[in-house]
Amino acid sequence: MGFKTYTCPIARDCGGCEWLAVPYPLQLKRKQNQVEELLGAAVREDGGQLEAIRGMDEPLRYRHKAATPFAFEPGRPATSAGPNRPHRQGSGRGHITCGFYAAGTHRIVPCEDCLVEDPRARRILNAVAKVAERLHIPAYDEDRGTGVLRHAVVRCGWKTDDVLLVLVTRVDELRGTERLVSALRDACPEVTSIVQNVNDRRTNAILGRRCRTLFGPGHMYDELLGCRFEIGPTSFYQTNPAQTEVLYQLALEGASDARRVLDAYCGTGTIGICAAHAAAERSVVGVEQVSGAVACAGRNAVTNDVAGRCRFVAADATAWMAREGHAEHFDAIIMDPPRAGSTPEFIAGVAALRPERVVYVSCNVVTQARDLALLRELGYRIERLSPVDMFPHTKHVETVAALTRK
Structure with missing residues (x-):
């Protein structure tokens, strides 16, 4: 990646690519520094590793x-x-x-x-x-x-x-x-x-x-990641699929060899189905409030021949964990909340299930830092924190935190 910049005739008016005039390596450095400032001390205190940001080879034409x-x-x-x-x-x-x-x-x-x-x-x-x-x-x-x-x-x-x-x-x-x-x-x-x-x-x-x-x-x-997904007119699906593969691969690595996985905030099942596809002995339960997304997740499981090992539930994840989670004996919980982050009630519910591993996929490192502090208080340590650049030329950065139970 050379120190070149890109030009756009409407950049000043549009404002969507606020860092377009900043050389891409410097964009990545800024994002790395943001993650370091918010979570570096916590990672070091836990004896974990803060990895270098995963950027794009060519940060163009990535929005699908x-x-x-x-x-x-x-x-x-x-x-x-x-x-x-x-x-x-x-x-x-x-x-x-x-x-x-x-x-x-x-x-x-x-x-x-x-x-x-x-x-x-x-x-x-x-x-x-x-x-x-x-x-x-x-x-x-x-x-x-x-x-x-x-x-x-x-x-x-x-x-x-x-x-x-x-x-x-x-x-x-x-x-x-x-x-x-x-x-x-x-x-x-x-x-x-x-x-x-x-x-x-x-x-x-x-x-x-x-x-x-x-x-x-x-x-x-x-x-x-080798899986095929149905995308409807109102489905949530990441806009940068190339970097989504990087993000999801990090999430799967964070789950390690877990055999029983809870995919919270599962949407149409993309992360959970990729997790089931990656390990033949793994089973997944996905929980999502939107019933249409749950129906789509079920179809996606059938398409990818993992329906026998994936079950999707239309429910509030916090309430479902309190009601049924203990009977499932999850080894890992993958959580991918919206930009506002999770809630203290959900995080307490995660800790109450005592999974060996928690993987927190975040699109907002500020709210993630807040939530990770709660998870650390409840007995988890940050093993690995990996930033991913999903939106070049903007200030946004995604992160995958892999935590283990102390």
Whole structure:
């Protein structure tokens, strides 16, 4: 990795890659220092090892999920409709715009190509805006709560050719659906499935609760560590699959030779299924609150021939551990909480089960440091802490902490 930097014509307005002008080796050093400052002393006190951050060989094109908002921009049309067919939304001339929100605002910055996205993604999202404009599908007006097309989200396979396009609308009714699908397939032949997601709430959240498949199977597949996973329109799936493999491999190493594993916050089962796939004698229980994710995890287990050794439960993990966890005799617990981290109640529940090993996968080292302090008070020591750079050109850093019972 040389000391080169990357340039982007909209970097100043977009703000998404806040460290784009910083040479990548220096980005990695900053992230390593952040982890050292927050957890270095604890690791040394426990006699553990703080490893060097795992970065990318080439920190470009790593995002395999991309999204855009839509809005109507008054003024001259962006496409050539002709003088007798002006583009209208309401009473004014203009066009549908898409791209990224400027940092700290809801002003859309158009983007033709993004350095960190899969090269297919932005072209597909821009094509959606052009098709919607041509078919007179009005963009959502967030001030008035009117219009139809709010967002589009595209997921591109890393080790497959699948491409899932999700159109987020304000209303269930989407007129001229067949014509819309035909136009999108003509413009984006690589898309393998199109889903309408309905979000009728006045919210900044992109996705709503209802989905309708317009074309294809309504989901896609991708692969991690030799396992194949179904990804639906609302599934959580890491956006940087190359580094996800690094992250998950570290988690599996942290679980060591555990034969009975609890995968808490399991989502669609990706970590737990990879753990079962890696060791034929290993069995896994995954616990997840979202019932749709649990159903998907079950299908993923069948796809990967580990259904006989993987069981997924729709429940609150803290309550489930207190109710049923003691009967399971887990050797290792893998926890992968959201950015807010875990809770004292969950951590106490983990310690009460007395597994020999705990693996804590984190996307926020600040909340992880808080939670690891509790685990250490409850009888665990940090054996290994491994930072992973999942989001180059940003300040974010992921970490995998492997702990053993004292």
